[in-house]
Amino acid sequence: MSDEEPVENISGGAAGGGQSATFDPETAGTRAEAVVDCLGDLYWQKTYGGRDAFECLVRTILSQNTSDKASQPAHNELMARYGGGDDTDLARALAEADQPELAETISSAGLYNQKSERIIALAQRICEEYDGEAGFDEFVREGVPDAVRSTLLDMNGVGPKTADCVLLFAGGRGGVFPVDTHVHRIARRMGLAPAEADHETVREFLERDVPAEKCGFGHTAMIQFGREYCSARKPACLDDPDACPLAGHCDQVGVYPATGEVVDPAEAE
Known part of the structure; x- marks a missing residue:
């Protein structure tokens, strides 16, 4: 086991937004x-649960059609350039991003032109409909799961696996098996x-x-x-x-x- 793993097995619980379970x-x-x-x-x-919904959405899009080894550096670079500090609204920063610059930032993830265009378009939609990442995060965490999933699937570049990962890792929703x-x-x-x-x-x-x-x-x-x-x-x-x-x-x-x-x-x- 990795040194970074917890000393005991846990599943769900209040800290992660999920539910505890017994495995037998x-x-x-x-x-x-x-x-x-x-x-x-x-x-x-x-x-599971507790991640910022928009960042989770971006992270999942970066991982499409590539490995974690390739997408993780792209995510790190994107957050370093656009994530800023605690007061930064990632959705607004990416909505205003220069597409070639964003593409260069996430180039390690592959399909970077397509992914950068999708990320900017998604950021703009989230700013228009939810007034930024805080409103989107609240929608994912508190909205009716079927309605949240349907809305996510209506977004360009978001397929069933991406939608379910956002519901699971950001919303902490039980019963979601991406x-x-x-x-x-x-x-x-x-x-x-x-x-x-x-x-x-x-x-x-x-x-x-x-x-x-x-x-x-x-x-x-x-x-x-x-x-x-x-x-x-x-x-x-x-x-x-x-x-x-x-x-x-x-x-x-x-x-x-x-x-x-x-x-x-x-x-x-």
Whole structure:
């Protein structure tokens, strides 16, 4: 574990805007909940909520179609140039930003011209409709979740995963299970969702079968699990079934250890 991790596992709680949860695979009501509970033994159960909503939105846009390793420096540079001090309204600063300058600032994130244009347009809309980042933050935290999600999806460049990440990490909303490429692959490979399910269908299955207070942790833990064990091309079970800590819960859809073949679950026999 990293030295920066807490000394004990926590999930939710007042400090993070989420809800506390008990992780016990033996008492899980569904297989999806059992999977999340098992992940609770592997990874630190963090708190969710409390981030500034507009900054969270910008951070998620920067992460689109790139890795954290590439997007994090872009976020750091953007905040250093436009974030200013505690009294700075990030939305207003970015609404007035010079697009080529912003593009240069976030160049490490890739697609920087497109992303800079989207960020400026979003900042301008948020200033017009919510009078800056404080009003937008209040809307995300206190608005009706379905209405907040619908509004976010109406914004150019904001897809379902981005909207759900803002609801989870800024709003601290329970029952939100964002689906990225790792979650999409793993849920279908394990048989927690239909093999042919798109991202939205996977989200519906997971939010149905995982208790609301465990969805946030399930999202982040499943991403980490995908990076460490259940990669797209060479999952741990391919060479050694015992190498995967979740082997007993997995249908191995599209994974064929006998031949060494791995295909997208939708293409599995």
